[in-house]
Structure formats: C-alpha cells, structure tokens
Amino acid sequence: xxxxxxxxxxxxxxxxxxxxxxxxxxxxxxxxxxxxxxxxxxxxxxxxxxxxxxxxxxxxxxxxxxxxxxxxxxxxxxxxxxxxxxxxxxxxxxxxxxxxxxxxxxxxxxxxxxxxxxxxxxxxxxxxxxxxxxxxxxxxxxxxxxxxxxxxxxxxxxxxxxxxxxxxxxxxxxxxxxxxxxxxxxxxxxxxxxxxxxxxxxxxxxxxxxxxxxxxxxxxxxxxxxxxxxxxxxxxxxxxxxxxxxxxxxxxxxxxxxxxxxxxxxxxxxxxxxxxxxxxxxxxxxxxxxxxxxxxxxxxxxxxxxxxxxx
Amino acid sequence: xxxxxxxxxxxxxxxxxxxxxxxxxxxxxxxxxxxxxxxxxxxxxxxxxxxxxxxxxxxxxxxxxxxxxxxxxxxxxxxxxxxxxxxxxxxxxxxxxxxxxxxxxxxxxxxxxxxxxxxxxxxxxxxxxxxxxxxxxxxxxxxxxxxxxxxxxxxxxxxxxxxxxxxxxxxxxxxxxxxxxxxxxxxxxxxxxxxxxxxxxxxxxxxxxxxxxxxxxxxxxxxxxxxxxxxxxxxxxxxxxxxxxxxxxxxxxxxxxxxxxxxxxxxxxxxxxxxxxxxxxxxxxxxxxxxxxxxxxxxxxxxxxxxxxxx
Numbered sequence: 001x002x003x004x005x006x007x008x009x010x011x012x013x014x015x016x017x018x019x020x021x022x023x024x025x026x027x028x029x030x031x032x033x034x035x036x037x038x039x040x041x042x043x044x045x046x047x048x049x050x051x052x053x054x055x056x057x058x059x060x061x062x063x064x065x066x067x068x069x070x071x072x073x074x075x076x077x078x079x080x081x082x083x084x085x086x087x088x089x090x091x092x093x094x095x096x097x098x099x100x101x102x103x104x105x106x107x108x109x110x111x112x113x114x115x116x117x118x119x120x121x122x123x124x125x126x127x128x129x130x131x132x133x134x135x136x137x138x139x140x141x142x143x144x145x146x147x148x149x150x151x152x153x154x155x156x157x158x159x160x161x162x163x164x165x166x167x168x169x170x171x172x173x174x175x176x177x178x179x180x181x182x183x184x185x186x187x188x189x190x191x192x193x194x195x196x197x198x199x200x201x202x203x204x205x206x207x208x209x210x211x212x213x214x215x216x217x218x219x220x221x222x223x224x225x226x227x228x229x230x231x232x233x234x235x236x237x238x239x240x241x242x243x244x245x246x247x248x249x250x251x252x253x254x255x256x257x258x259x260x261x262x263x264x265x266x267x268x269x270x271x272x273x274x275x276x277x278x279x280x281x282x283x284x285x286x287x288x289x290x291x292x293x294x295x296x297x298x299x300x301x302x303x304x305x306x307x308x309x310x311x
Numbered sequence: 312x313x314x315x316x317x318x319x320x321x322x323x324x325x326x327x328x329x330x331x332x333x334x335x336x337x338x339x340x341x342x343x344x345x346x347x348x349x350x351x352x353x354x355x356x357x358x359x360x361x362x363x364x365x366x367x368x369x370x371x372x373x374x375x376x377x378x379x380x381x382x383x384x385x386x387x388x389x390x391x392x393x394x395x396x397x398x399x400x401x402x403x404x405x406x407x408x409x410x411x412x413x414x415x416x417x418x419x420x421x422x423x424x425x426x427x428x429x430x431x432x433x434x435x436x437x438x439x440x441x442x443x444x445x446x447x448x449x450x451x452x453x454x455x456x457x458x459x460x461x462x463x464x465x466x467x468x469x470x471x472x473x474x475x476x477x478x479x480x481x482x483x484x485x486x487x488x489x490x491x492x493x494x495x496x497x498x499x500x501x502x503x504x505x506x507x508x509x510x511x512x513x514x515x516x517x518x519x520x521x522x523x524x525x526x527x528x529x530x531x532x533x534x535x536x537x538x539x540x541x542x543x544x545x546x547x548x549x550x551x552x553x554x555x556x557x558x559x560x561x562x563x564x565x566x567x568x569x570x571x572x573x574x575x576x577x578x579x580x581x582x583x584x585x586x587x588x589x590x591x592x593x594x595x596x597x598x599x600x601x602x603x604x605x606x607x608x609x610x611x612x613x614x615x616x617x618x619x620x621x622x
Contacts, residue, residue: 140562285461
C-alpha cells in the first residue's frame with residue numbers, strides 16, 4: 001500500500017497554521033506564521049507554503065476557517081474575524097494543485113473531527129467539540145460522522161440563548177451565550193469593571209493601558225489570585241454550564257471537548273462548569289459524558305484528516 | 312413476499328391507544344380505551360387487546376410510553392404521569408407472544424419515527440419532533456435514524472433552560488422550558504391570574520370551579536377572544552420560539568414537528584412562535600426548516616414502525 005500524506009491549514013485571523021501529517025496522523029512538518037491582513041497576500045502565502053510542504057505522497061489538503069463556508073463549492077461565505085466575504089478559496093488554490101483533493105471546513109467542525117480521531121480514537125461515536133475564543137463555535141460528531149445539518153450550519157452552540165432579555169448579539173438574536181463569554185466580551189467586562197474602580201492587579205499588569213487587556217492577561221491575573229479576574233472566569237464556567245446542560249439533555253453525548261484559545265484558562269472555570277452541570281443536568285446523561293480539554297492543533301489536524309477522508 | 316402486520320400501542324396516562332398496521336403503514340384496526348389506574352390491570356388489558364388484534368401475519372409489537380425506558384432490556388425505568396417505576400413490561404408481554412418481536416420506546420422518540428415516515432416520507436433525514444403535553448418531550452432523527460444518544464436519554468428539549476434564575480423543575484434544574492409551557496403549568500398560571508382578579512371568560516366556562524380548567528378550555532377561551540387566554544398562548548409561542556432558536560442554530564434540522572395534546576392549540580401560538588424564530592434564529596438555517604403540526608397518532612404508528620424496523 002502506498003503511503004500517503006495530507007496537508008492541514010488552519011486559517012485564523014491572527015495566525016496561519018500548517019501541518020503535514022502521515023497516515024498514522026503523525027505531524028511530519030509544521031509551521032505557524034502571522035496571517036497577512038490583505039486577502040490576496042494571505043492566499044499567496046498559503047499557496048507558497050503548500051508548495052513548500054507538498055510531497056509526492058501528498059494526496060489532499062484541508063483548510064479550516066472560523067466562519068460560514070460552503071463545503072461543497074469551496075467558498076467562504078463570511079469569515080467575520082478575517083473580514084472575508086464570498087472568497088472562492090478552493091478554486092484559487094486548486095489552480096496550482098489540480099491533482100490534489102482540497103476540502104474547506106468550518107474550524108469548529110474540523111476540531112470536532114480531529115477530536116473524534118485524536119481524543120475519541122474513533123470509539124466515541126457521539127461527541128461535541130467547543131471552540132472557545134473570539135466566538136464560541138461548536139462541531140458535532142454523530143454516529144462517527146461529522147454532522148453538518150441540512151445546509152451546513154449546524155453546531156452553533158454559541159448562539160443558544162442564555163438570557164432572552166439579554167444583550168444584542170452580532171447574529172441578531174438577544175442574549176446568546178457567545179455575547180457573554182466570547183473573548184472580546186470578557187475583555188470589555190473587565191475594562192468596564194476597572195473603570196468603575198473595581199480593584200484588580202490587571203490595571204498594573206497592562207501599565208494602566210486598558211487596551212492591552214487580553215484573555216491571557218485575565219487568566220494570568222486569576223492565577224495571581226485577583227478577585228475580579230477569578231469572578232470573570234467563574235462566570236464563564238457557570239454560563240457555559242447552563243448551556244451545556246441543555247446540550248447534554250438534548251444530545252446525550254459521550255464526550256464534550258473544550259478547545260480554542262480560552263480553553264487555556266480552563267483551570268479557572270472548570271470547577272464552576274462542572275458544579276453547574278452537577279446541579280442542573282440529567283444525572284443519567286451527565287454520568288456518561290466525559291468533559292475533556294483539547295489541544296490547540298485539533299482543528300488543523302482534523303481538517304487534514306477530512307481531506308484524507310475524501311480520498 | 313409474505314404480507315406482514317404490526318401492532319402499535321401508545322401507553323398514556325389517560326388513554327391506551329392500539330393500532331394494527333400493514334406494510335404500507337395503513338391502519339387496519341384501531342382502539343382507544345381509558346388506561347386502568349392499577350399497573351397490573353393496565354398490563355392485563357394490554358395483553359387482552361393484543362390477543363384481539365394479533366393476526367397470523369403479525370410480526371411485531373411496539374409500545375410507546377411517556378417516560379424513561381431501557382429499550383434494550385424492555386424496562387420502563389420511570390413513567391412519571393403513570394407513576395410506574397422499574398416495570399419489566401416487555402418480559403411480561405413476551406410470555407404470551409414468544410414468537411413476536413416486541414419493542415419499547417419513549418413516546419417522543421416513537422412520534423419522531425412516525426413523523427419521519429408519515430410526514431417526511433423518509434426523504435427528510437434530519438428532523439426534530441416535539442410532544443407538547445403535560446411534559447415537553449422531543450425525539451430526534453438524524454441521517455434517517457432515531458438518535459438516542461449514549462444511554463438512550465437524548466431528545467429532552469423540555470429540559471433546556473430558558474431562565475437560569477427561574478423556577479425549580481421536576482428534573483432538578485431551574486427554569487427549564489417545560490416548567491413554563493407544560494400543560495399543568497399553563498393551567499396553574501391561569502388559575503393564579505384569575506385568583507388575582509384578572510378578567511377572563513374561563514371562570515364562567517368552568518362554572519367558577521377552577522379545578523376544571525384544562526389546556527383545551529384555555530384554547531377554547533382564546534378562540535372566543537379572551538385576552539388572558541390569548542396571552543397565555545402567545546407566551547407559549549414566544550418561549551418555544553426562544554428554545555427552538557437554540558435547537559435550530561445547533562442542529563440545523565430540515566423539519567420541526569409539533570405534536571402532542573397542546574399542539575391542538577397551535578393556531579393560538581404559531582404566529583408568536585414563527586415571529587420569535589424570525590427575530591432570533593440564523594436566517595440561513597431558518598429558511599431551510601419546515602415547521603409542521605403532526606397528528607395525534609404519530610407515536611402509535613411510529614412505534615409499530617419501530618417494531619417493523621427490528622424485524
């Protein structure tokens with residue numbers, strides 16, 4: 001049997017992440033580089049890096065992106081963090097690599113597929129993967145298959161309502177969970193509270209320049225025992241617990257994976273999250289679900305595995 | 312090819328509903344009779360009626376019940392409305408019909424399976440079926456299969472949270488949607504408002520005996536233009552719309568079926584429900600989902616079809 005390799009690309013607003021994996025899902029080559037602001041430059045960099053990665057054994061390329069995509073046509077409808085709209089990405093790349101299978105997928109779906117292989121070892125057939133970052137994304141594996149829904153938009157856990165009378169969300173709904181625990185909103189909340197003279201080490205950590213506050217800094221402050229920061233994370237845990245209660249009662253999954261940028265702060269919210277689930281979710285369903293923290297590379301490996309799947 | 316028939320039984324707290332169907336899903340024989348209060352009497356009546364219905368062509372029996380069941384072992388763990396606990400129903404019935412395949416299923420799952428055949432004609436592969444009654448149940452069809460989750464408890468739409476600080480639900484959670492739109496709670500809400508001297512034709516309709524208020528009477532009052540009754544149903548529509556927004560954003564289904572007792576009042580809440588979905592749900596997902604009202608026999612036919620499936 002011929003040995004094949006696959007390229008995975010995670011196209012983020014901050015970084016472009018490339019991997020080359022073999023059939024045993026092992027990373028042979030890896031590169032992380034800042035994403036050029038301009039769409040054309042970013043696409044050129046992707047093409048140049050693929051040329052660098054591609055081998056005779058390479059049979060497919062997978063590209064993951066945070067946003068709404070049309071998998072079949074390979075079109076990015078809208079990637080809000082990148083500001084891309086209606087980009088025919090696959091067509092542009094295919095021109096240079098006509099012999100390769102190229103697939104496009106939402107990053108949370110790709111991470112779910114990666115979790116299915118790397119964390120569930122293909123034995124856990126029903127799982128949910130959350131990507132906690134600027135947005136709150138989700139991917140669903142059912143019966144060992146990626147579940148996309150009727151027009152490919154399934155998995156939007158971030159847009160389940162936690163407060164019907166709550167704040168307006170970008171999606172048009174009111175009180176979506178993402179509107180409370182997305183990275184930007186956490187940062188905004190901290191800023192607001194500091195401006196209201198709440199005591200916190202964060203002010204000093206950013207040299208009193210509140211624009212420099214990031215989720216990483218809020219996590220660092222929590223580690224130092226800062227009360228404001230700890231409250232922020234506990235609130236994330238409780239809110240996530242309320243939404244996951246509904247998801248567990250509805251889907252009775254075997255595994256829930258927490259991935260994405262904010263999952264690095266999981267130590268500061270996992271206790272509140274699990275406590276909320278214990279208080280609220282069906283006991284029979286809860287006892288069968290494993291809550292697992294996923295590594296950052298689930299998406300980029302997952303999308304390479306999706307390219308493999310299509311081969 | 313031999314022509315086979317199947318028996319379906321819907322074991323409700325109020326009525327026992329029996330059907331005999333042929334391979335074309337057509338009802339050949341049907342009976343509805345009050346459910347005896349005592350468990351033993353109810354089981355004896357079920358056995359006697361099966362004897363009456365069974366034919367040489369009969370290959371299987373399906374039994375649907377509102378509650379938590381173990382499909383594999385044929386045990387009713389808990390049926391709250393009947394007050395049944397740990398009843399080994401299939402074993403008891405199998406003794407009399409050893410040659411027949413007998414299956415047990417939660418009534419909302421059975422209704423979803425019925426909807427998949429009767430409403431979706433097996434072409435709509437992903438659908439959600441709600442049973443609106445004393446409780447709010449749900450069944451999920453994914454990829455043309457009944458989705459039960461890892462231990463058979465999937466589909467509990469009624470126990471998604473609509474108000475995290477809300478009223479305690481029977482399940483232990485706070486602010487579940489069922490706690491607001493379940494039949495008993497609707498009735499309790501009307502009683503409370505009438506006692507607080509809210510004007511309503513309902514008082515007169517029940518001869519000032521508030522114990523006689525039922526969802527049917529609230530629907531009838533709404534038909535007469537009663538403001539209190541109309542508000543009650545509009546509130547059902549809005550709350551259901553908020554929860555279904557989350558379900559649509561999460562699962563991107565092709566069809567949502569409203570079935571069960573309260574669905575008879577759908578005319579009084581469908582406008583508010585659809586308005587809420589339009590205001591809140593992802594437009595791309597919403598435009599692809601059909602909202603359909605199901606007949607009362609979806610569950611009883613669905614469970615007969617499940618017996619057929621296992622043959």
